[in-house]
Each structure stands twice: as C-alpha cells, then as structure tokens.
Amino acid sequence: MTKNILKHLAIIMDGNGRWAAERGLSRTKGHEKGAETIRAITTCCAKHPTVETTTFYAFSTENWKRPKFEVEFLMKLLNRYLQKELETYQSHNIRFQAIGDIEAFSKPLQDRIRNTEELTKYNTSLTQVLALNYGGRAEITSTVNTLIAQGRTTITEDDISQGLQTPYTDIDLLIRTSGEERISNFLLWQLSYSELYFTPTLWPDFTSKELKKIIENFEQRTRRFGGVK
DSSP: OOOOOOOEEEEEOOOHHHHHHHTTOOHHHHHHHHHHHHHHHHHHHHHSSSOOEEEEEEEETTGGGSOHHHHHHHHHHHHHHHHHHHHHHHHTTEEEEEESOGGGSOHHHHHHHHHHHHHHTTOOSEEEEEEEEEOHHHHHHHHHHHHHHTTOSSOOHHHHHHHSSOOSOOOSEEEEOTTOOOOTTSSTTTTTTOEEEEOOSOGGGOOHHHHHHHHHHHHHSOOOTTSOO
C-alpha cells in the first residue's frame, strides 16, 4: 500500500488551562508552556521530509470572550514569542505567516506580525502559519463578499479556494489535543477531506515523539476523498 504524504498539517492546540490547573498554576503559565511546545513542534516539522506547511490555531475570534487579563496576557505573549522566535525561524529556514483579522490587535503587535512575515518571506524549509483572531466562517464570508464586490455573479469553488487567506494546499491532517473532539470553527473550507486525529494529551505535554507516531498513523490510513478504494 502506498503511504499517504503529509504536506499540510493543522493543529488545534488545546489544554493549556487544564495543564496549569492540574499543577496548581495560573492559566498564564499554561500558555507560556504551550508556546514552548509550538517551537518544538515547528522545528520538528521543519526537519520532516514532506511537511511543507503547519497551521496552528493560536487565537480564535471567540477567544475575545475570555477574561480581559487573560486576553491581554495572550497578546503580550504573542509579541514576545514572535520577537524571540525570529532567530528560530531564520536558523531553521522557516517562513512565518499569519491569517485572521489582525487589525483588531494593537498597532505595535500588528507591526511585529508584519515585520516577522517580511523578514522570513524567503525561507523555504517550512511555512509556519499562526491563525490569529481567526474564524473559519468569517474567512469564508469575507472571501465571498470580496468576490461579490469584484462584480462576480457566479462564484465557483475554485474562486473561493483561491480567495481564502490560506491559499495553500488543503489540510491533509488535523490534530487536536486535550481529548476534545471538535473542529471549533477552524479552517472549515480547507478541512473538507482532511484526516482527523484527536489525542488526550494536553498541548503543553505534546511532544515531537507523539507527533511522529500520529504521522505514521496518517501515512497508513485509507483516504477515499468521497470515492471507493
């Protein structure tokens, strides 16, 4: 049997708060540990022979409902993360890109995001995408409205696919950590025929070793794409 080739991996990083609560720590400590896990998984993917893009669900459009202090901490953590990770991106030849409505963020954070994109745009070993203030429904709605504004009276699937913020390949594999089994408004269009893997491991405890086992599982699955094999 021919093995599946993993090119685009998407991850819903879930469980930071529970990881912290189990240790009697504040939720912010869970987010800090989770940021370290992003680095480890990204560098692992950069070394993988077939993975081209890894998209992480970092901050959803619904996350604004969290306590104000936690949202403010996440914004500061993101800024620090990008500042610190620039060296990692460059040393591992990783391109950084953001998707979502970053206009809702502070001007300094927007500048940090765009500057990091610019400084890494020629890196080629991997594209790390962070979904920031992102929602799948919002992305599709925005794309359709843009096409209508362009005067389109008939819209095809290809039109939408090419107009999305994430015009990469469709997602081959989606992993969600922490035992939850939901897509949570993430990459709804791109996940149409993705393989899904739900692990009980909390995100801060997720390791490159577990990722490699999941990829091996993906490589052996039968993918039909609506047909029969």
